[in-house]
Amino acid sequence: MxxxxxxxxxxxxxxxxxxxxxxxxxxxxxxxxxxxxxxxxxxxxxxxxxxxxxxxxxxxxxxxxxxxxxGKELRKIRRNIGMIFQNFNLVTRSSVLKNVLSGRVGYHSTVRTLLGWFPKEDLELAFNALARVNIKEKANSRADELSGGQQQRVSIARALAQEAKIILADEPLLLIL
Structure with missing residues (x-):
């Protein structure tokens, strides 16, 4: 609520x-x-x-x-709130998979996320989220190689991988999940 x-x-x-x-x-x-x-x-x-x-x-x-x-209490509340931004807020030089995994940073230490050490379960969540938005085959592509619609789907996949209880979408979009 x-x-x-x-x-x-x-x-x-x-x-x-x-x-x-x-x-x-x-x-x-x-x-x-x-x-x-x-x-x-x-x-x-x-x-x-x-x-x-x-x-x-x-x-x-x-x-x-x-x-x-x-501090920690704010981070814990925020990890339950996924955000789909108007401009998608993707790291364009990173892969689609890394962008989706950024939805998991609230669950791990800063050092672990900076080094990209995500557990197998997080990788599975990310791939499942990409499959839900129908772009799993783009997992290893750079985000800047995608169309605008594909970038929007990466942004949605990031929120799904976050496993947020609340998803805020800052732009009209059609979610068929």
């Missing part, structure tokens, strides 16, 4: 992005946020996983405050 309690976001220049927002999204719900360009949809999503901090109020994820969470 995601809950916004009296959430306000004010930018440093004084612009109000959110004003006293109260929203409750229950487990299993599929919610779509619709609005014109510049209507703060992306910022709203980025507040959920704390890529943007809020100015006032509190955001709860599964009953725990992500607003107050720090």
């Amino acid at each position: 995601i809950e916004f309690r009296n959430v306000t976001k004010i930018y440093p220049n004084g612009t109000i992005g959110l004003s006293n927002v109260n929203v409750k999204i229950n487990d299993g719900e599929f919610v779509v946020i619709v609005g014109l360009s510049g209507a703060v949809k992306s910022m709203f999503l980025r507040c959920i996983n704390r890529l943007h901090d809020i100015s006032e109020g509190e955001i709860l994820i599964g009953g725990k405050s992500i607003t107050l969470a720090k």
Whole structure:
């Protein structure tokens, strides 16, 4: 469950992005946020996983405050929140497989992930995620060799491999999984 309690976001220049927002999204719900360009949809999503901090109020994820969470507790909450970005946020010089495995970094030490030492189970998760989005054969291709649609599917596979309980998709997309 995601809950916004009296959430306000004010930018440093004084612009109000959110004003006293109260929203409750229950487990299993599929919610779509619709609005014109510049209507703060992306910022709203980025507040959920704390890529943007809020100015006032509190955001709860599964009953725990992500607003107050720090360090290890924040990382633990975030690993349950997958994010599919508008621009996909892929490392274009890396392989598709490495990009998908980046969804697993929240489960391992920094040293282990920097060295690319992922356990067999993570590799299986990554390949299964690539199969679900129908691009398993591209696992060893560089991300910059893919079409835009294929890059979007890599981004989706990364969120699937993360095994997140919540997936935030910052752009309209069709998920056939």
